[in-house]
Amino acid sequence: MFVAKSIAADHKDLIHDVSYDFHGRRMATCSSDQSVKVWDKGDDGEWHCTASWKTHSGSVWRVTWAHPEFGQVLASCSFDRTAAVWEEIVGESNDKQRGQSHWIKRTTLVDSRTSVTDVKFAPKHMGLMLTTCSADGVVRIYEAPDVMNLSQWSLQHEISCKLSCSCISWNPSSSRAHPPMIAVGSDDSNVTYSGKVQIYEYNENTRKYAKAETLMTVTDPVHDIAFAPNLGRSFHVLAIATKDVRIFKLLPMRRESANSSGPTKFEVQVMAQFDSHNSQVWRVSWNITSTLLASSGDDGCVRLWKANYMDNWKCTGILRGDGSPVNGSSGHAAALSAVGIPGAAQMVVGAASAGRYFFPHLDSPRAGSRLAHLLPPPSLIEQIYEPDPSHAPQLRQRHAANSIIQPAEHD
Amino acid sequence: MEKMTRVSGTVSGCTMFCHLDAPANAISVCRDATQVVVAGRNIFKIYGLEEDGFVERLNLRVGRKPSLNFSCADVMWHQMEENLLATAATNGAVVTWNLARPCRNKQEQLFTEHKRTVNKVCFHPTEVNMLLSGSQDGFMKCFDLRKKESVSTFSGQSESVRDVQFSIKDYFTFAASFENGNVQLWDIRRPDRYERMFTAHTGPVFCCDWHPEDRGWLATGGRDKMVKVWDMSTNRVKEIYCVQTIASVARVKWRPERRYHLATCSMMVDHNIYVWDVRRPFIPFATFEEHKDVTTGIVWRHQHDPYFLLSGSKDSTLYQHMFKDASRPVDRANPEGLCFGLFGDLAFAAKESLMSAPQSVGDVGRKTYPGGDRRYPIFFFKKPDVTEQFAQVSSALSVFESEAGSSVGMDWFINTAQSYLLSGKPFAELCEHNAQVAKRLNRPQESTTWTMLRIMFSEPANPSLSSNHNLNKSGNLPLVNSFSMKEMSAALNERNKENRQDNLHSLETNLNNNDENEETEGSEGQAEYLFGDAELDDDDLYSMEHDNQAAEEPEYLLPQEAFPLRHEIMDHPSAPEPVQEKPESPHVSGSEAESTCLTPMESFSLISVSQLLFSPHLPPKFFCPIVKEMLCYYAEQGDVQMAVSVLIVLGDRIRKEIDELTQEHWYMSYIDLLQRFELWNVSNEVIKLSTCGAIMCLNQTSTTLHINCSNCKRPMSNKGWICDRCHQCASVCAVCHHVVKGLFVWCQGCSHGGHLEHVMEWLKQSKHCPAGCGHLCEYT
Numbered sequence A: 001m002f003v004a005k006s007i008a009a010d011h012k013d014l015i016h017d018v019s020y021d022f023h024g025r026r027m028a029t030c031s032s033d034q035s036v037k038v039w040d041k042g043d044d045g046e047w048h049c050t051a052s053w054k055t056h057s058g059s060v061w062r063v064t065w066a067h068p069e070f071g072q073v074l075a076s077c078s079f080d081r082t083a084a085v086w087e088e089i090v091g092e093s094n095d096k097q098r099g100q101s102h103w104i105k106r107t108t109l110v111d112s113r114t115s116v117t118d119v120k121f122a123p124k125h126m127g128l129m130l131t132t133c134s135a136d137g138v139v140r141i142y143e144a145p146d147v148m149n150l151s152q153w154s155l156q157h158e159i160s161c162k163l164s165c166s167c168i169s170w171n172p173s174s175s176r177a178h179p180p181m182i183a184v185g186s187d188d189s190n191v192t193y194s195g196k197v198q199i200y201e202y203n204e205n206t207r208k209y210a211k212a213e214t215l216m217t218v219t220d221p222v223h224d225i226a227f228a229p230n231l232g233r234s235f236h237v238l239a240i241a242t243k244d245v246r247i248f249k250l251l252p253m254r255r256e257s258a259n260s261s262g263p264t265k266f267e268v269q270v271m272a273q274f275d276s277h278n279s280q281v282w283r284v285s286w287n288i289t290s291t292l293l294a295s296s297g298d299d300g301c302v303r304l305w306k307a308n309y310m311d312n313w314k315c316t317g318i319l320r321g322d323g324s325p326v327n328g329s330s331g332h333a334a335a336l337s338a339v340g341i342p343g344a345a346q347m348v349v350g351a352a353s354a355g356r357y358f359f360p361h362l363d364s365p366r367a368g369s370r371l372a373h374l375l376p377p378p379s380l381i382e383q384i385y386e387p388d389p390s391h392a393p394q395l396r397q398r399h400a401a402n403s404i405i406q407p408a409e410h411d
Numbered sequence B: 001m002e003k004m005t006r007v008s009g010t011v012s013g014c015t016m017f018c019h020l021d022a023p024a025n026a027i028s029v030c031r032d033a034t035q036v037v038v039a040g041r042n043i044f045k046i047y048g049l050e051e052d053g054f055v056e057r058l059n060l061r062v063g064r065k066p067s068l069n070f071s072c073a074d075v076m077w078h079q080m081e082e083n084l085l086a087t088a089a090t091n092g093a094v095v096t097w098n099l100a101r102p103c104r105n106k107q108e109q110l111f112t113e114h115k116r117t118v119n120k121v122c123f124h125p126t127e128v129n130m131l132l133s134g135s136q137d138g139f140m141k142c143f144d145l146r147k148k149e150s151v152s153t154f155s156g157q158s159e160s161v162r163d164v165q166f167s168i169k170d171y172f173t174f175a176a177s178f179e180n181g182n183v184q185l186w187d188i189r190r191p192d193r194y195e196r197m198f199t200a201h202t203g204p205v206f207c208c209d210w211h212p213e214d215r216g217w218l219a220t221g222g223r224d225k226m227v228k229v230w231d232m233s234t235n236r237v238k239e240i241y242c243v244q245t246i247a248s249v250a251r252v253k254w255r256p257e258r259r260y261h262l263a264t265c266s267m268m269v270d271h272n273i274y275v276w277d278v279r280r281p282f283i284p285f286a287t288f289e290e291h292k293d294v295t296t297g298i299v300w301r302h303q304h305d306p307y308f309l310l311s312g313s314k315d316s317t318l319y320q321h322m323f324k325d326a327s328r329p330v331d332r333a334n335p336e337g338l339c340f341g342l343f344g345d346l347a348f349a350a351k352e353s354l355m356s357a358p359q360s361v362g363d364v365g366r367k368t369y370p371g372g373d374r375r376y377p378i379f380f381f382k383k384p385d386v387t388e389q390f391a392q393v394s395s396a397l398s399v400f401e402s403e404a405g406s407s408v409g410m411d412w413f414i415n416t417a418q419s420y421l422l423s424g425k426p427f428a429e430l431c432e433h434n435a436q437v438a439k440r441l442n443r444p445q446e447s448t449t450w451t452m453l454r455i456m457f458s459e460p461a462n463p464s465l466s467s468n469h470n471l472n473k474s475g476n477l478p479l480v481n482s483f484s485m486k487e488m489s490a491a492l493n494e495r496n497k498e499n500r501q502d503n504l505h506s507l508e509t510n511l512n513n514n515d516e517n518e519e520t521e522g523s524e525g526q527a528e529y530l531f532g533d534a535e536l537d538d539d540d541l542y543s544m545e546h547d548n549q550a551a552e553e554p555e556y557l558l559p560q561e562a563f564p565l566r567h568e569i570m571d572h573p574s575a576p577e578p579v580q581e582k583p584e585s586p587h588v589s590g591s592e593a594e595s596t597c598l599t600p601m602e603s604f605s606l607i608s609v610s611q612l613l614f615s616p617h618l619p620p621k622f623f624c625p626i627v628k629e630m631l632c633y634y635a636e637q638g639d640v641q642m643a644v645s646v647l648i649v650l651g652d653r654i655r656k657e658i659d660e661l662t663q664e665h666w667y668m669s670y671i672d673l674l675q676r677f678e679l680w681n682v683s684n685e686v687i688k689l690s691t692c693g694a695i696m697c698l699n700q701t702s703t704t705l706h707i708n709c710s711n712c713k714r715p716m717s718n719k720g721w722i723c724d725r726c727h728q729c730a731s732v733c734a735v736c737h738h739v740v741k742g743l744f745v746w747c748q749g750c751s752h753g754g755h756l757e758h759v760m761e762w763l764k765q766s767k768h769c770p771a772g773c774g775h776l777c778e779y780t
Helices: A342-352 A378-385 A392-403 B002-010 B352-356 B375-381 B386-391 B411-419 B427-440 B444-461 B467-482 B485-497 B500-516 B522-530 B538-548 B562-574 B586-597 B600-611 B620-636 B640-650 B660-676 B680-689 B693-699 B756-765
Strands: A002-007 A015-020 A026-031 A035-041 A047-054 A060-065 A073-078 A083-089 A102-109 A116-121 A129-134 A138-143 A154-160 A165-170 A181-186 A197-203 A208-215 A224-227 A236-241 A245-252 A266-274 A281-286 A292-297 A301-307 A313-320 B016-019 B026-029 B035-039 B044-049 B054-059 B072-077 B084-089 B094-098 B107-111 B118-123 B130-135 B139-144 B150-155 B161-166 B173-178 B182-187 B196-199 B205-210 B217-222 B226-231 B238-244 B249-254 B261-266 B273-277 B286-288 B295-302 B305-313 B317-322 B336-340 B346-351 B395-402 B744-746 B753-755
Touching (some): A026 B336, A026 B395, A035 A060, A181 A224, A208 A266, A236 A281, A292 B346, B026 B305, B035 B295, B072 B118, B084 B130, B130 B161, B139 B161, B273 B305, B427 B444, B427 B640, B640 B680, B660 B680, B753 B756
Antiparallel strands (some): A002 B395, A073 A083, A083 A102, A129 A138, A138 A154, A292 A301, A301 A313, B016 B317, B026 B035, B118 B130, B130 B139, B139 B150, B261 B273, B273 B286
16 A cells, blocks of 8 residues: 655664655655755655755754644754754755755744754744743743744743653644643653643633643653644544553533633543554554554554544554565564564565555454454464464465455545 | 773772862863862862762861962873872962872962963973963963973963863874863974964954874863864864853863763853754763753863763762763654644654655554553664764655545535535525535535425424325334433434435334334325335325324425435435445435434333424424434534534524533634634634624624715715715715715725725726815725
8 A cells, every 4th residue: 555665865873753744745844963954855756865955953853844834844843952943944045956945044033042853834824823842841932923933932931841841743623622732741761650640721811831641651751742633523533652662532511601711621541542553653644534544663663543433443454664665464462472583574575565564454454442442353363273383374374365356444 | 902901900889979068160081080170169189980879088288277289270180190290370370289299288389470360281201291271361381390490381362271181193283272162283393473273263262172093183162152073184274063052151171082972061051061963063972961050170080981971060979970871862752743734734754764664564563561661672773873873864754635525625525615505595595505515525424414404494494294204203203302512412422324225224224113103194194205116106106294283384385405415315215325325315414314313112112202392393493402312412422613603604594502602712713713724714714703892793803894974085984875974874875975884995096985896887987086076096
């Protein structure tokens, strides 16, 4: 279902973030090498680097696009304690002829005294607003009062989270029933501080952000957090990358009276929790319809999660970054410990399908289990009990199973 | 090696600190790493380094009124003579101290040759009596401690000297760094001119340090926030590494026993101490974050021990840092980036070592390590050398593009948005069209929904719809009403699961129910019909209905739709395909409706009761709760497209059922999606067709129309179409002289125009303005 394209990014150190723009035709990458690169998808479908420039004097942790209504605008944040706003300059120049575009710095936000770990633009309906969070636990919300003037930003709110912040996510809902809401994740490694995810909500009366909810069950460092796109839903869905992938559902409770001034109370449900990465999960990302969640972890794999009609989340695919296909089952370490020799398995599969990914059907739906425990598929259990220690027949068997391409599902 | 063993015997301790009386300016350790001297404007003390803390040993500031000579900018402990110290005073004095002196005042020599602050003093590493100083006045002086005066003076012939360092390799060489960005190399025997000079930084070079092993390497740090490593052994000085830090570099010190590591601290803003691997110049290898104010002095405790670092700070503390307690920024640095694109493609960047690491099925052990600490297993099995692994990193970037037609892609959304008809035709036709569109795009559920909607809401126009339908519905749908919301959505969710068998089953049960009901003669025919016993032709079928329905009106709307359904149904028993079937017949749609809304058992148990409660004629309003539920279901499943499309097509039929805020939210979400996909026309159509005030005004924001009157060519001031100057109607077509409503095309040159098609036609024949003003209009 996916075709992998490798891009020679040519960053001189780790890439920390990748970000698509609003229309999905541009991409920005940022790296510890202090630079940001912008990639444009050409008519040939290939990605071309159209700009690469030094943005900070430290590792650039995150890069994010503003809504195109405000122009071609990027924001970046860095270890050097600053966040910066960049704008692409349109005009005839030599750069243009070489297929290069020019980005200039519009502002540097220097309020943080420590590394700025995340930067996000607020949803468009709130105007041109930018949020940063820093390692000293402060979330700052800036606003550009004049959207035409990107060099003027005023610090509107400072929220102290007490814990070192690693990631933020705006609730994208544009409904008037949902006040502006922001979720903050902390990568504080001390597990005794529970509640590594805090949710703040804007209060119209006090004109301040107040804590609406703390997810006490999240005790491990949180590396990424993402609200699902809210396409007309009454509740919110939040994905969290910590030592596992978690999906929370936040149901706003009815207020007792219309003019009660307190923050909205939420009923928090855990919709899913997966530890199949077997390691730290670094990133989570939703697709645009919020039907698919992608997560990536220290195992170097991207896993795709999808809810079935029962609201039962399950893995629908595993992608390896280096192009080698993944035995769909490899994540289920416990079930597969006896099978072994993944390399051989990959070779067999790879011969048939270089660069293609199959979506093995991992899990038969288990009605009623809300937490979607990923039990091994029955076929694999059979393999384990197989007395024959030679792997060849098993591999073939698995290969056959993997080659079945699932019919497109719409649910 | 010999030294190392000795070191491990002597140097031990933990991360510890002590409060000083005053801010420190510089620190220095004695050779055996047991004592440290702290010097500052108001402090000059020696501390002993004990296992678990600092112990004050000696205060060198003696006398009632300490002279300015005590105000130290720098201090150095002699590395060969353990009783000998030198300080650089801010008043230009260079003072040496002998701890072996019996009296309290340990001052030995005083050189007052510099005119301004002495920034740096440096003992020769091997020559006991040689001391070098560098001052703000631009001179460097070499002292022989056996003499009262300096032996030689070196003039940098430029600005202030910030640092002087004897080379470890060459007995006679020293390096000096200057505020103008230059570094000079001198031969101690030739005071007349420097051996070589190069520009190392833009702005002042605050510090330099010779590599303890690679004898030709010199590290320099400057206000330009850079640390540069120079290879001086070649003819041309070559920059071999450059580290970019986040603040101006005040001190730089090579880490003992680690070839590529050096420690830096900053002069302002940044209070941390960083240890860098120069091969990876972007991210610190380790950070010490204890100080609350600017760190002014750093020194490795022992020249062969890489694990202990001492530092003094303006915050009046003296710290011993243990390397194992350092924070490692790289561990918190995210090694991966992941983003979903609009079209379902995924961009993924990850550290290469992660991706090449064997995705071993066998390493179950990894799963259990506490806290998910990722480093140890990988390190210990793959590469034992942490520093080597640190230095060699890169990320691979790849894009997984969704294949056309796959379920992760968004083609369906675009196609649906473009193909759906939302207005301009009768309701039933819109539904029919949209059902076809959904069917074509392989979206059976949506297709069925449209069909159901058509059936539900077309009825008022056709009260005499076939009795089968009525029966079916009266038999089952009323039940729906009595369900709680929760059951409803659960039941809705069941929908996909239902395989054919279930469908048939439910159908059957319902039919059986109907059979039991005496009043339903039609059920007999229906049952036969459904189970392939289709001997009756349509006339028969309908005639039966006629019998059933006393007053049959001739014009029913949906007779022809009965045809395809029959074939579909006949297929059913023979071809048990999964849910994909798209039953078009009202009959089967009816049963489909049941299966979506009810679980078979429930319908079975309740049906006989509910049957009697409702008349066979159901107003469309009756279905509103179900439809509302359905819309919410779609919205919550992320398919706001369906919700909005249905909302628009149904219009007033459903609008009042759903609160304004929710509608607005759906509209906003859908419009945002359409705009993401650059489907501007569809987005505009949706905005136009919406009934929410907040949505409709979207098109009007920041849109201004400037209209000139076509007669007097002045701007129209009022809002109507009558020009208040010439009192004529402004928007008259120049060709047909009628008022234009709808698309109006006009020439921006002469402000004449009219109906689009009229003007186009006119301009095919003539180049001049149809109004006869003589302007050469052009239509492009």
